[in-house]
Amino acid sequence: MATPDDRRYTDQHEWAQVQGTSGAATVVRIGITDHAQDALGDIVYVQLPEVGEELTTGNPVGEVESTKSVSDVYAPLAGTVSAVNAALAETPETVNSDPYGEGWLLEIEVTGDAEDPTDGLLDAAAYQALVDQG
Template sequence: MATPNDRRYTDQHEWALVQGTDDAATVVRVGITDHAQDALGDIVFVQLPAVGDEVTPGTPIGEVESTKSVSDVYAPLAGTVSAVNEALADAPETINADPYGEGWLVEIRVSGDDGDPTSGLLDADAYQALVDAS
């Protein structure tokens, strides 16, 4: 699968996609990359934070469990969890089938930033270069 150009990435294999603004905050949807889900194998369980949880960049916000291992999911940005993908409780394999769409994990409200809060993350080309080098 190609690395979509419409979002930003972390070196821990999360993606972040700006959804829009909500009461002077930017809402950013977060998930794991196709590379990450492929490396994990068949995903069987997902643990996500609660709506309202405060998150800070680089800290674990959940876990993805596969038939191979358990991996932490890290916050790409600071903010407040405004939504979680409840559908993953019953269908965690959605992450394998559609990591950049229906397999999203959480949405984070990022306050006080007039610009794009994801601008400090890797663009698609830089992320793909990171993956290719590993």
């Protein structure tokens, strides 16, 4: 399974990647990991939040439904939803085929003093160790 080292991870199997800045906010793209999509199986539906919605770290922000189950997606960071991947409404299976690319779920704007708001999340090695432990 792929675990790119250009992003950070949560123990709930989400990834977060800084995209840049928008005014005083840092834009962070969020998705689910390769491990998560593999465990879920064939994804048939993705429910995402509305643009403008305020997110709280650790709270559910949407759902990913597969042929096996429905799983919550959790906010790895607090912020405001600035974009959602609308293409997933028509092609939710993209999360399976490209979880770190075209299968991204949403983007949030994070405000605060941190240069990189994802610093508190797991790096690729720590996430891979978590997955390997089972």
